[in-house]
Amino acid sequence: EAQVTQNPRYLITVTGKKLTVTCSQNMNHEYMSWYRQDPGLGLRQIYYSMNVEVTDKGDVPEGYKVSRKEKRNFPLILESPSPNQTSLYFCASSPQAFTSSGNTIYFGEGSWLTVV
Amino acid sequence: KNEVEQSPQNLTAQEGEFITINCSYSVGISALHWLQQHPGGGIVSLFMLSSGKKKHGRLIATINIQEKHSSLHITASHPRDSAVYICAVKIQGAQKLVFGQGTRLTINP
8 A cells, every 4th residue: 555654643752852753655756755734834844855865955944854865764853852843744755746747645644743 | 925825714515515615826836736634634635737627526626827726626515525625836946835724624414
C-alpha cells in the first residue's frame, strides 16, 4: 500500500529538548516536504527536498532542520523546540514537484506536537 | 492579501444539496490541487488540475486559467463529505505549494 508514515503521531515535550519527527515513504518519490498547520494560517511549508542530498527552505524554516540521506526518509529536526512550534505537522511526498500530470500528493497522517 | 483565497470559509448544507467551493489565486501557476482534510486531521489529494475539468464520482473540479479561478463541486452531498477542503497551487518557477485557508463543509442529514 502506498503510504507516507510519520512518527510520532502525538508528542508533548519541553522547551529546549531536541526532538525528531520521522517521515518515510514507500513509493520511491523524489519530492518530499514538511508543512505545519496552524489555526487561521493554514498549511505552510517548512522545508522541501527535490531528491537525495537536495534540500531547501520553505516559507517558515526557522527553528527546524532536515536531512535527506536516503530517498525514502525525510526527518524533521527541532534542535531546541519552543512553544511557538506547537502545531500539527505534515510530511508529504510526490513523484516530482507537483507539476506533471498525475503527480498526486501523498500526505502522512500528521504529527500533533505540543511544546510546553 | 493571500496568494490563494477560498470561499466560503464555512459552509453548512443539507444532505443532497449541490455544493460549490471556490478558489481564486493571484499568481502564475503550473498546477492546482484540491485536498480533503478529514476531521481526524489526515489529508488526501482529490484532484490535480492544470486545465479544464476533472470528475471523480460525485466530485467535479474545474479550473479557468485566464480568470485564475477554480471550483470544486459536490453533487448529491452526503454527511460523509463533511471535511475541510483545501485548494493549493504550484507557483510557476517555485518548487512549492501555496495553500488556501480551507473551507469547512458540514453536511447535515
